[in-house]
Amino acid sequence: MKIFLDTAEADKIRRFAEMGMVDGVTTNPTLILKSGRKQKDAILEICKLVPGPVSVEGVSEKAKDMAADGEEFASWAANVVVKVPMTEEGLRAVRMLSKKGIKTNVTLVFSAAQALLAAKAGATFVSPFLGRLDDVGEEGMELVRQIVAIYRNYGFKTSVLAASIRSPLHVVQAALAGADISTVPPDVLEKMFRHGFTDAGIKKFLEDYNSAKKKTG
Numbered sequence: 208m209k210i211f212l213d214t215a216e217a218d219k220i221r222r223f224a225e226m227g228m229v230d231g232v233t234t235n236p237t238l239i240l241k242s243g244r245k246q247k248d249a250i251l252e253i254c255k256l257v258p259g260p261v262s263v264e265g266v267s268e269k270a271k272d273m274a275a276d277g278e279e280f281a282s283w284a285a286n287v288v289v290k291v292p293m294t295e296e297g298l299r300a301v302r303m304l305s306k307k308g309i310k311t312n313v314t315l316v317f318s319a320a321q322a323l324l325a326a327k328a329g330a331t332f333v334s335p336f337l338g339r340l341d342d343v344g345e346e347g348m349e350l351v352r353q354i355v356a357i358y359r360n361y362g363f364k365t366s367v368l369a370a371s372i373r374s375p376l377h378v379v380q381a382a383l384a385g386a387d388i389s390t391v392p393p394d395v396l397e398k399m400f401r402h403g404f405t406d407a408g409i410k411k412f413l414e415d416y417n418s419a420k421k422k423t424g
């Protein structure tokens with residue numbers, strides 16, 4: 208499974224990109240606000256750090272405007288993917304953009320029916336929002352399982368991008384469900400490295416190494 212970072216903060220991306228851990232990046236207007244930077248500046252820097260797909264989202268509501276925004280975003284860098292919301296107008300924009308060879312990520316997907324339509328429209332990626340469904344007492348992961356099964360049944364080429372990830376467990380479950388990608392906030396990626404037993408094991412090995420050295424020199 209590929210790992211994307213769900214952030215617009217270049218410093219956080221750089222740290223993990225240097226390790227080759229970042230296959231792509233997703234942003235949205237909330238994440239741009241959090242970065243404190245102008246959207247274009249943030250995206251240009253991110254696109255240099257990560258060669259993989261970088262999702263960029265606008266706020267237009269009409270297909271024509273979304274497509275125009277998308278063309279503008281796509282002109283910024285070769286790896287820009289245009290994020291459009293899961294609406295009828297959004298899917299019209301997906302069709303217009305894909306005709307021009309521009310990749311799209313259909314976002315704010317909360318049902319399998321929506322994901323089916325996004326794939327039929329020719330979306331490159333579809334983003335089911337797990338955490339937001341869990342927040343309201345629905346099982347986000349079940350949605351990922353359903354989308355993966357539907358896409359497999361019909362050979363849709365759209366990649367399933369598990370989004371609104373809140374924990375390492377979400378990432379593991381999305382991988383088991385067959386999601387192509389998880390987009391992960393940096394703090395969740397950081398947690399994925401860690402386990403208390405790993406730290407305790409390192410500490411014990413160091414103590415024993417020093418004890419052995421004292422005894423045998």
Ligand code: E4P
Binds near residue numbers: 338339
């Ligand atoms: C995905 O592309 C979105 O940017 C993101 O995963 C939304 O997550 P949130 O529910 O934590 O805002």
